[in-house]
Amino acid sequence: MSCCQCQGFESMFDRKKAAKELKKYRKEGPIKTTRTLIDALKAEGVSEMTLLDIGGGVGAIQHELLNSGVSKCINAEAAQAYIETAKEESKRQNHADSITHFHGNFVDEATDIPQCDIVTLDRVICCYHDLEVLVELSSEHARRLYGLVYPRDTWWVKFGTALGNLYRRVQRNPFRTFVHPTEVVESILRGKGFEQQFYLDVGIWQVVVYGRPHQ
Numbered sequence: 235m236s237c238c239q240c241q242g243f244e245s246m247f248d249r250k251k252a253a254k255e256l257k258k259y260r261k262e263g264p265i266k267t268t269r270t271l272i273d274a275l276k277a278e279g280v281s282e283m284t285l286l287d288i289g290g291g292v293g294a295i296q297h298e299l300l301n302s303g304v305s306k307c308i309n310a311e312a313a314q315a316y317i318e319t320a321k322e323e324s325k326r327q328n329h330a331d332s333i334t335h336f337h338g339n340f341v342d343e344a345t346d347i348p349q350c351d352i353v354t355l356d357r358v359i360c361c362y363h364d365l366e367v368l369v370e371l372s373s374e375h376a377r378r379l380y381g382l383v384y385p386r387d388t389w390w391v392k393f394g395t396a397l398g399n400l401y402r403r404v405q406r407n408p409f410r411t412f413v414h415p416t417e418v419v420e421s422i423l424r425g426k427g428f429e430q431q432f433y434l435d436v437g438i439w440q441v442v443v444y445g446r447p448h449q
């Protein structure tokens with residue numbers, strides 16, 4: 235993968251982390267923020283829609299929405315360990331035929347990935363340095379709904395993030411997290427014709443669903 239940040243994905247999101255998250259998901263289901271996003275999308279109506287889940291992790295959103303009527307999913311994921319783990323779980327849930335996996339940085343792969351009705355980025359924007367490009371390209375892939383979980387841009391979330399990044403710098407870990415400005419995200423999405431349909435603060439996170447009027 236081309237960018238410096240992307241090179242950190244493989245070490246940050248490795249087999250050990252993926253296995254731990256899969257075990258937790260199997261035991262407890264999606265975490266609170268993911269569950270909130272799933273419920274908000276379901277409230278908009280997802281039957282027969284297609285889903286592009288960028289940075290899908292172990293695949294929680296894909297499985298829950300396939301169980302709720304979504305017809306097909308694409309998982310565009312930068313970490314190989316998460317792709318392997320997501321494939322394993324999709325076989326266990328009998329969803330293997332309904333999910334296509336793309337390994338790589340979505341920004342690099344975007345032209346090869348088809349548009350879908352729904353696009354989700356659950357705790358993904360905070361892993362990527364170039365907010366504008368990621369939000370522009372991903373929102374262009376969404377025909378109807380665009381769902382996000384990303385950090386609130388408050389001073390205390392920025393302070394905690396700076397401490398985390400300092401720790402990683404000392405550890406010589408190239409991975410960084412980002413608290414991007416909410417107003418930039420909103421302005422890009424408004425410019426692409428989306429309107430906010432749902433919003434909830436959950437601790438350090440904001441869970442948001444945007445909708446594009448029927449075309």
Ligand SMILES: C[S@@+](CC[C@H](N)C(=O)[O-])C[C@H]1O[C@@H](n2cnc3c(N)ncnc32)[C@H](O)[C@@H]1O
Pocket residue numbers: 243247268288289290291292310311312313316338339340341355356357358361362368
């Ligand atoms: C914190 S994890 C979240 C995983 C999952 N969405 C969840 O909430 O459990 C962030 C994931 O996004 C992926 N990711 C970040 N930026 C990406 C990009 N530009 N293209 C594809 N995947 C990306 C990472 O590889 C990682 O698996």
